[in-house]
Amino acid sequence: MSSGVLRKLAGLLVLALVITYPLIPGLNDKIESMLGKKIGDSFPTIFIYGILALALNVVVGYTGLLHLGIAAFFGIGAFTTGILTVGQYPFQFGFLPVLVVSTMAAALLGGILCVPTLRLRGDYLALVTLGFGLITVTALRNLQEITGGMQTLNPIPPPKIPEILRCPLESLGLTMSWTEDYRLFYYLTLGYLLLVFVFLRNLEHSRLGRAWVALREDELAATCMGLNAARLKLLAFTLAAGLAGMAGSLYATKMTNTTEPTRFDFQLSCTILSCLILGGLGNRTGVLLGVFLVAGYDFLFAPAADAWLQRNDMNPNDKGYLKFSMWNLMIFGLALVLMMRFRSSGLLPKRRGTTTGKGA
Amino acid sequence: MTGLTGLVFASADTQFFINICITGLTTGFLYALIALGYTMVYGIVELINFAHGDLFMLGCFFALTLGGAVMALTGSPMATIALMLLATPVFCAFLNMLVDLTVYKALRTAPKLAPLVSAIGVSFVFMNIGLFWGGSQDVNFPGLIEERNLLAEDSGLQFTTTDLLVILVTAPVMIGLTIFVKSTSLGKAMRATAQNPVAAQLMGINVNRVIAATFLIGGALAGIASVIYGLKIKTIGYQMGFQNGLYAFTAAVLGGIGNIPGAVLGAIVIGMVYSLASAYIDARWATAMVFVILITILVFRPTGLLGARTREKV
Amino acid sequence: MNRLILAALAVAGLILPAVRAEDKKFEGPTSGTIKIVSSLPRTGSAKGQTDTIVNGIKLALEEEGNKVGDFKIVYEDLDDATAAAGQWDAQKETSNANQARDDADVMVYIGTYNSGAAKISMPILNKAGILMVSPANTSPSLTKPNFGEKDEPTRYRPSGKVNYFRVVPTDDVQGPVAAHWAKSMKIKSVYVLDDNEVYGKGIADLFRGECEGLKLKVLGQESIDVKAQEFKALMQKIKALKPGLIYFGGTTQTKAGQLAKDMVAAGITAPLMVPDGCYEQSMIESAGADVLNGRCYVTFGGLPPTELAKKGGKGKAFVDAYEKKFGKIPDEAYAVYGYECAKVALEAIRKAGVKNREAIVAAAGKLKKFEGALGTWSFDVNGDTDLKMMSGSKVVDGKFVFEKILEIKD
Known part of the structure; x- marks a missing residue:
């Protein structure tokens, strides 16, 4: 009981810190000048990866099926957003409708993919998702008449801020310019991350969430109890794809372009999977911790450390092995191997019982 | 641009077709060597060894480094090729066995996800090693064999020296492997373990030794593939493992995973499809x-072209 | 017709603010630190080339004692490539541009190397009003209307002003010149390949267009899969068509080396022609010197270092100073463009006299008759150099050997 309260307190504290961080005057500037590197701009990307990881967690964590192509849906979301907003196309919709359409488009594709894979299990399912991811990347790249191919869709305009929000935001000291103030994207992406987080928490406690867990623990027993395994898998895949698509839409908006299709390949899927494994499969907080560690290394620590080395002339010949950013594959790889060997449930393992009721 | 990428009707389109088939066939043979490593490991421990492709990649870098040194010492391309063909399989075989001992062995009874995720982890580690070994750009693998058409140029057909090399090396290896698995006692033990590890153990088979031998043989085949690939494709890079591994694994699945002739057949089909x-x-x-x-x-x-419909293991 | 009006409006829109800016007085500090950043692919096979560009930049800054007036000049070398991609990466380029935008000390952004990368950072830096000078982008669609989509290049100038300049001649010169060169070699037919990227596809299309005008038979054009490991089947297909020359619009990073190898393996004896994106030593390394020997032609905007030194003047002075500082003459051709970019940046800061992004951009736009290592040249209204020098080289014994200066046909 007390450990549960402690966890909750710690969680609230972290949440409060994340929300207030940009508002404490001079804190970010101070950290940036200490690191000698702009970091504010990286936080929104980390939050977006958080949504993506939570999406993957729906399939891998809740239902226990291995999904190796989540990045494809992320990409579909990004490119749908691109098509609906850039100047080449006649649409140029606003931010919210685009977000909804991108989510739906990715969810639809996720559902369609799922239908033929329902009867597959284990490794074969993983392979189909992997193959689908590769086909998607190839399609995004080759259909350049639609997607711009490797030329990307660019530039994607920032969202419009509704009039009612202007006043309160300005009173917090935020500038109303997406390009000058990183905090607008910070709060936008953080808001969506929290929304998804709370939505998934409620879902876990719902009938559907419990059914997924039952399916994961024992498919045979679950079907004997009258659960429709095919329908449950379909729902999980569709939901994961939709959330990933939403993350992709936010990502493209944040980046102001779709980025090249090859970004959404197997390696991104694997990186997100490492976040899950590292943090704790099935545990939302753990997943976010994993994202913070992995993406934090990738976007914050490695670039800052490399810039520091460059400034101090510690790496005059620009040697690869003296760059932190060159070691990330090794570190993620070792993390996966060691976690599987010694703590296969992750840094923050999911608590038994929390998903099956409030009894614990 | 799109209008121009259609079919090519050269005056000699049959010749063209045959040339494409030769290209596809040699590519297929190459994938077969890698696919065998997947299929054997999967057959015995039911693990998709994601790191196998990257093992092959490290083999390429090993062959390149070794080849460079031997070539500088002896100056003889033939000696260099011979040494590469001997040493690279040994390197890959032991590396593969080492990974099994340190990583997969402890996870034999763990849920299936655990070894699979570990394999992805090992593949990342291998890639990072490859990145430091060869850099992030494509690396040229010197063409030690002069590329020459063995058929008369006016026949319109092309079968080059490197095509011959691929066939000369891979065919005996595959035949040898088939005989080995069919008729030696270790081969029999392998088949028995693949069918039912518990029963095999009860029959007095040292299952751990059999698994280690499987990883050794699979690694050695990947090592041979590395050398052949380097000599034929002539470009290597640290990211090549993933794609080649995936093609090879697709070949193994196509032929019926766990089935040795199936993997070869699957690889040839994949090579042909790609070329055509x-x-x-x-x-x-x-x-x-x-x-x-x-x-x-x-x-x-799901059981592939040659795979038998077996009861699913639970 | 509509297009004409649009183009006219665009040009007017560009000129008008510039005219008004003549009278504008800019304010800002007249001393302190000014940061110049460069964003170039520092990982992957372009590294050899970008090393010399960075050296060129460092040399230019050092010659001025790392200061302009009372400003201290600080230089930071950003990488827009990742090891995973092996070449430039849109996310990395976006984050570099954002970093420059957010750092109030950054006044000049030297970059990019790849035209595709420029398309990413141009709108961001344009909004921020930072002076962007590219040493190597050659795609005309970045600055000139009627080359790309109909909203190019206005798409890259959300503020309506020109902040992007380049010191290198563009592909609307290079592509056609390559076609004329092929024609002068008595080549009858060509097969065109490209890598489907902004730069590669753009120049391949321009090359092909000129070939058709010159009645050089174009047997086909095809985009390659840059993720493929080999192109044997593709080369068999091309061989059956018996082209007199194969043109590849692409870079070393997009498999130029592998194409050359598979050409030879398929028994194609026709020569290969490539644009300046392959004009780097790593191209020869990746293909193998014997594969390219005597059969690979490359076009390049400007003169290679050896010729530059022969020409005398500031060009020779640059090559000599480079040799003195780094122990050898620049082994890649773009070094001088890096040097020239930095010189332009310093000159713009000097002319502006204040630490104000807008002032520095305006000062750069007014650079006329600039006497640099490349010769005397000016920026036109689009931000392009009016220098149009093209040279052709050939690979001989593992080296690019200068062949001739290519005439520019208007």
Whole structure:
């Protein structure tokens, strides 16, 4: 009981810190000048990866099926957003409708993919998702008449801020310019991350969430109890794809372009999977911790450390092995191997019982 | 541009077709060597060894480094090739066995996800080693064999020295492997373990030794593939493992995973599909087509072309 | 017709603010630190080339004692490539541009190397009003209307002003010149390949267009899959068509080396022609010197270092100073463009006299008759150099050997 309260307190504290961080005057500037590197701009990307990881967690964590192509849906979301907003196309919709359409488009594709894979299990399912991811990347790249191919869709305009929000935001000291103030994207992406987080928490406690867990623990027993395994898998895949698509839409908006299709390949899927494994499969907080560690290394620590080395002339010949950013594959790889060997449930393992009721 | 990528009707389109088939066949033979490593490991421990492709990649870098040193010492391309063909398989075999001992062995009884995720982890580690070994750019693998058409140029057909090399090396290896698995006692033990590890153990088979031997043989085959690949394709890079591994794994699944002749057949089909699609449809979609085939097979005939319908292990 | 009006409006829109800016007085500090950043692919096979560009930049800054007036000049070398991609990466380029935008000390952004990368950072830096000078982008669609989509290049100038300049001649010169060169070699037919990227596809299309005008038979054009490992089947297909020359619009990073190898393996004896994106030593390394020997032609905007030194003047002075500082003459051709970019940046800061992004951009736009290592040249209204020098080289014994200066046909 007390450990549960402690966890909750710690969680609230972290949440409060994340929300207030940009508002404490001079804190970010101070950290940036200490690191000698702009970091504010990286936080929104980390939050977006958080949504993506939570999406993957729906399939891998809740239902226990291995999904190796989540990045494809992320990409579909990004490119749908691109098509609906850039100047080449006649649409140029606003931010919210685009977000909804991108989510739906990715969810639809996720559902369609799922239908033929329902009867597959284990490794074969993983392979189909992997193959689908590769086909998607190839399609995004080759259909350049639609997607711009490797030329990307660019530039994607920032969202419009509704009039009612202007006043309160300005009173917090935020500038109303997406390009000058990183905090607008910070709060936008953080808001969506929290929304998804709370939505998934409620879902876990719902009938559907419990059914997924039952399916994961024992498919045979679950079907004997009258659960429709095919329908449950379909729902999980569709939901994961939709959330990933939403993350992709936010990502493209944040980046102001779709980025090249090859970004959404197997390696991104694997990186997100490492976040899950590292943090704790099935545990939302753990997943976010994993994202913070992995993406934090990738976007914050490695670039800052490399810039520091460059400034101090510690790496005059620009040697690869003296760059932190060159070691990330090794570190993620070792993390996966060691976690599987010694703590296969992750840094923050999911608590038994929390998903099956409030009894614990 | 799109209008011009259609079919090519040269005056000698049959010759062209045959040339494409030769290209596809040699590519297929190469994938077969890698596919055998997947299929044997999967057959015995039911693990998709994601790191196998990257093991092959490290083999390429080993061959390149070794080849460079031997070439500088002896100056003889033949001696260099011979040494590479001897040492690279040994390197890959022991590396593969080492990974099994340190990583997979402890996870034999763990849920299936654990060894699979570990394999992805090992593949990342291998890639990072490859990145430091060869850098992030494509690396040229010197053409130690002069590329020469063995058929008369006016026949319009092309079968080059490196094509011959591929066939000369891979065919005996595959025949030897088939005989080994069919008739030696270790081969029999392997088949027994694949069918039922518990029963095999009860019959007095040292299952751990059999698994280690499987990883050794699979690694050695990947090592041979590394040398052949380097000499034939002539470009290596730290990211090559993933794609080649995936093609090879697709081949193994296509042929019926766990089935040795099946893997070879599957690899030849994949090589052919890739070449024909590149030549007759659009090279940019060739990779996608290979995966469409993979998915179709997995969905409609998960046991592959030659795989027997066995009871699923639970 | 509509297009004409649009183009006219665009040009007017560009000129008008510039005219008004003549009278504008800019304010800002007249001393302190000014940061110049460069964003170039520092990982992957372009590294050899970008090393010399960075050296060129460092040399230019050092010659001025790392200061302009009372400003201290600080230089930071950003990488827009990742090891995973092996070449430039849109996310990395976006984050570099954002970093420059957010750092109030950054006044000049030297970059990019790849035209595709420029398309990413141009709108961001344009909004921020930072002076962007590219040493190597050659795609005309970045600055000139009627080359790309109909909203190019206005798409890259959301503020309506020109902040992007380049010191290198563009592909609307290079592509056609390559076609004329092929024609002068008595070549009858060509097969065109490209890598489907902004730069590669753009120049391949321009090359092909000129070939058709010159009645050089174009047997086909095809985009390659840059993720493929080999192109044997593709080369068999091309061989059956018996082209007199194969043109590849692409870079070393997009498999130029592998194409050359598979050409030879398929028994194609026709020569290969490539644009400046392959004009780097790593191209020869990746293909193998014997594969390219005597059969690979490359076009390049400007003169290679050896010729530059022969020409005398500031060009020779640059090559000598480079040799003195780094122990050898620049082994890649773009070094001088890096040097020239930095010189332009310093000159713009000097002319502006204040630490104000807008002032520095305006000062750069007014650079006329600039006497640099490349010769005397000016920026036109689009931000392009009016220098149009093209040279052709050939690979001989593992080296690019200068062949001739290519005439520019208007």
